[in-house]
């Protein structure tokens with residue numbers, strides 16, 4: 001069964017960067033195949049992984065609603081949906097990417113959403129890992145779109161509002177049966193001299209702090225130049241990414 005990690009937290013804390021690094025490291029460690037899910041309607045995981053975004057599930061959903069009366073003869077709606085879903089999987093070296101795209105418009109999506117969910121559920125067991133990059137905010141958690149996952153990473157930075165978001169995520173996931181096995185805090189880009197204060201504030205949240213990922217100017221520069229996170233070598237950040245993989249997967253990722 002695939003191990004799954006979902007990355008959540010306030011806007012700009014580094015969710016997409018961490019998701020991309022996790023995917024890249026898992027591939028390098030041979031923990032493949034990996035299913036990468038970009039669940040942010042803003043869809044910016046693909047460029048960090050060196051891929052072009054393709055049609056998203058949101059696009060497909062709209063297309064099906066438009067085309068519903070013109071299905072090819074002999075093709076049922078589930079067959080059409082399945083054929084479309086196979087097309088939107090972007091295949092790369094060691095991993096596949098699915099982009100969720102924007103949410104639902106005004107049409108009736110229930111049966112479609114059920115088909116899409118079934119497709120995803122059927123797909124998941126063929127992967128070793130699933131890594132989900134979530135949108136900022138709490139809606140995806142309260143709507144229970146984040147479900148059946150082994151680890152929810154809650155990323156915080158030294159922005160006090162990110163700590164506030166983390167607390168809210170804790171409360172929501174405490175109160176809902178979201179089927180999240182474990183939750184971990186990850187502090188990202190916190191300046192060294194602020195770490196004691198941030199750690200102190202994080203102690204108000206009853207969730208283990210898994211690691212402190214430092215700010216790496218080389219990583220920032222790579223992303224600025226539009227390069228992929230694969231280009232990052234020998235960064236101390238990678239040890240922390242391995243620490244996350246180790247914790248969630250029970251692997252020895254240091255070998």
Ligand SMILES: Nc1ncnc2c1ncn2[C@@H]1O[C@H](COP(=O)(O)OP(=O)(O)OP(=O)(O)O)[C@@H](O)[C@H]1O
Pocket residue numbers: 010011012013014015016017018040042135136188189213214215216217219220223224237
């Ligand atoms: N550890 C790090 N070291 C250096 N730069 C980083 C680090 N983590 C993130 N960044 C930078 O911070 C910026 C924001 O990161 P990212 O896009 O991953 O955040 P996000 O939480 O996904 O944002 P959003 O909520 O908008 O989706 C990126 O441009 C990236 O360059």
Ligand SMILES: [Mg+2]
Pocket residue numbers: 015016017040044133134
């Ligand atoms: Mg993002």
